[in-house]
Amino acid sequence: MKPSTLRIGYRYRPKRLAPAYDAIVIGSGMGGLTTAALLSELGWRVCVLEQHYTAGGYTHSYERNGYEWDVGVHYIGDVGTQTRTRRMFDFLSGGKLEWAPMADEYDRFYVGDRVFNAMAGKQAFRDNLVRQFPDESDAIDAYMDLLRQVGRALSDLAMEKVLRPWQRKLAAPVMKLRTPEFMYRSTYDVLSSLTQDHDLIATLCGQWGDMGLPPKQSAFMVHAMIARHYLYGGFYPVGGSWRIADSIIPRIQASGGEVFTYARVASILMADGKVTGVEMADGHRIDCGTVISSAGIANTFESLLPAGEARTFGYADKLKSVRPSFAHLGVYIGLKGTAEELGLPRTNFWIYPHNDYDAAVEAFVKDRDAEFPVVYISFPSAKDPDYLNRHPGTATIEIVAPAPYEWFEPWKGTTWGKRGEDYEAFKAQLGERLMRHLYDKLPQLEGKVDYYEVSTPLSTEWFSAHRRGELYGLDHTVERFRQDWLGPRTRIPGLWLTGQDTLTCGVTGAMMSGLLTTMAMVGMRRMGPLMKRIYS
Numbered sequence: 053m054k055p056s057t058l059r060i061g062y063r064y065r066p067k068r069l070a071p072a073y074d075a076i077v078i079g080s081g082m083g084g085l086t087t088a089a090l091l092s093e094l095g096w097r098v099c100v101l102e103q104h105y106t107a108g109g110y111t112h113s114y115e116r117n118g119y120e121w122d123v124g125v126h127y128i129g130d131v132g133t134q135t136r137t138r139r140m141f142d143f144l145s146g147g148k149l150e151w152a153p154m155a156d157e158y159d160r161f162y163v164g165d166r167v168f169n170a171m172a173g174k175q176a177f178r179d180n181l182v183r184q185f186p187d188e189s190d191a192i193d194a195y196m197d198l199l200r201q202v203g204r205a206l207s208d209l210a211m212e213k214v215l216r217p218w219q220r221k222l223a224a225p226v227m228k229l230r231t232p233e234f235m236y237r238s239t240y241d242v243l244s245s246l247t248q249d250h251d252l253i254a255t256l257c258g259q260w261g262d263m264g265l266p267p268k269q270s271a272f273m274v275h276a277m278i279a280r281h282y283l284y285g286g287f288y289p290v291g292g293s294w295r296i297a298d299s300i301i302p303r304i305q306a307s308g309g310e311v312f313t314y315a316r317v318a319s320i321l322m323a324d325g326k327v328t329g330v331e332m333a334d335g336h337r338i339d340c341g342t343v344i345s346s347a348g349i350a351n352t353f354e355s356l357l358p359a360g361e362a363r364t365f366g367y368a369d370k371l372k373s374v375r376p377s378f379a380h381l382g383v384y385i386g387l388k389g390t391a392e393e394l395g396l397p398r399t400n401f402w403i404y405p406h407n408d409y410d411a412a413v414e415a416f417v418k419d420r421d422a423e424f425p426v427v428y429i430s431f432p433s434a435k436d437p438d439y440l441n442r443h444p445g446t447a448t449i450e451i452v453a454p455a456p457y458e459w460f461e462p463w464k465g466t467t468w469g470k471r472g473e474d475y476e477a478f479k480a481q482l483g484e485r486l487m488r489h490l491y492d493k494l495p496q497l498e499g500k501v502d503y504y505e506v507s508t509p510l511s512t513e514w515f516s517a518h519r520r521g522e523l524y525g526l527d528h529t530v531e532r533f534r535q536d537w538l539g540p541r542t543r544i545p546g547l548w549l550t551g552q553d554t555l556t557c558g559v560t561g562a563m564m565s566g567l568l569t570t571m572a573m574v575g576m577r578r579m580g581p582l583m584k585r586i587y588s
């Protein structure tokens with residue numbers, strides 16, 4: 053396989069490092085880049101160290117055989133007007149990131165042999181649901197009301213993460229009063245108290261793949277957060293998802309910082325109970341009293357921090373209360389002909405065998421020949437108005453589906469591209485199964501596919517350093533949201549956390565985690581003027 057040609061960031065070499073940095077960020081995903089950019093804006097010189105050959109974490113794209121694909125961005129919500137999310141993207145990118153709206157029908161759910169849609173716009177979303185479920189208008193209105201109530205509570209819970217432990221204790225009684233109890237119930241529990249129509253529940257949960265847990269297992273708060281996020285439709289970054297990192301990096305460089313690629317951190321260095329820097333995989337040590345890990349909770353506490361320190365500070369035990377999210381397969385497809393010629397929509401497809409999503413997951417985990425519990429299909433070249441300028445006469449499609457990491461363990465530790473014929477055969481078989489779903493929904497594509505390749509959880513581990521190939525970091529269970537140690541602060545002086553595990557998954561979740569981490573680090577007094585610039 054040819055290597056990808058799309059690479060952003062500056063290749064790491066010890067001699068390219070500045071003599072000193074104010075902070076080191078491990079990982080250049082959205083969480084790491086946001087933290088680095090905001091600190092840079094406050095005058096810090098920040099060194100971002102990324103193990104991959106390109107910057108951006110799950111927002112990176114890659115090119116092969118004349119096609120370009122995104123690995124972890126298919127649509128983003130809440131950026132169509134001057135929302136807080138949009139203002140933050142505008143600030144980080146210096147206004148260079150543009151957003152293209154998807155079709156009004158931005159998500160389509162194939163549930164068994166029935167088809168439902170999510171429509172952009174709060175009223176349109178509600179009215180469309182009522183059209184599809186005319187007997188359920190009361191339940192639908194009650195659901196919309198819950199989404200409304202959740203808004204303030206989600207902001208409170210995010211801000212609580214900035215507080216010091218003693219401030220949290222003081223705030224606890226007020227937080228208890230302000231947080232609706234349904235936030236900490238399972239999604240299914242809450243929805244089944246509103247309706248017994250299982251097709252309606254399935255439609256409301258049609259985006260469960262956006263956080264990787266079916267309704268009986270996921271926390272309602274994360275379901276509601278995602279539903280709110282896409283309530284006004286889906287948007288795609290013009291130019292491809294790699295533009296996100298590409299447009300943020302100059303902010304970091306403007307203060308003398310840099311984003312280095314091929315820069316794997318082997319461990320976080322400590323002396324006298326404090327962080328003193330990092331040791332790179334090549335053995336080079338970078339001294340710095342402030343290290344921010346955006347590499348994920350499991351990576352940080354299980355592999356980057358010396359094992360003895362993880363135990364001493366209690367993290368080895370805390371890790372037992374969380375678990376990794378589902379791993380996934382990706383199919384990256386290139387076609388001759390444009391999206392328009394091929395009839396590709398600006399709508400995501402979600403294909404489910406039936407309306408009991410939890411049962412479908414359970415059956416699949418037990419039996420790898422069972423139907424995929426969800427197959428997600430995205431049409432990036434149709435969503436991106438700039439795609440044809442970069443890749444004329446072509447189109448792309450991406451398919452994502454869950455796959456347990458355990459299936460691939462026999463090949464763990466092998467090298468990407470050289471894992472052997474049995475692995476290739478297994479991958480090909482899974483790829484063919486997923487391609488059949490595509491042809492089933494869009495039969496005109498038979499014979500039009502020029503190229504496709506399949507990624508497995510081992511590819512995710514190889515390129516994105518998620519140890520179990522997980523899609524979304526930690527699983528979004530109710531239990532996870534009860535963990536008050538999942539936030540920017542750690543018990544270790546000089547060590548900070550950011551990224552999806554400290555708040556929630558999603559590009560916006562990771563971006564907001566970067567804001568919270570910066571706030572916790574510098575304090576509200578210094579953050580205030582910057583917040584004014586971002587949000588005024």
Ligand SMILES: Cc1cc2nc3c(=O)[nH]c(=O)nc-3n(C[C@H](O)[C@H](O)[C@H](O)COP(=O)(O)OP(=O)(O)OC[C@H]3O[C@@H](n4cnc5c(N)ncnc54)[C@H](O)[C@@H]3O)c2cc1C
Binds near residue numbers: 124
């Ligand atoms: C298939 C898929 C589809 C998705 N679709 C969407 C979507 O449509 N919309 C949306 O909003 N979200 C989507 N997401 C989720 C979203 O992409 C992530 O939640 C978010 O980007 C995570 O950002 P992060 O900064 O926390 O982590 P990451 O982006 O994973 O960044 C962590 C970085 O740390 C680096 N790293 C790890 N260890 C080391 C080390 N030792 N040394 C140096 N670097 C290290 C990794 O290489 C990685 O680049 C999707 C995710 C996936 C996988």
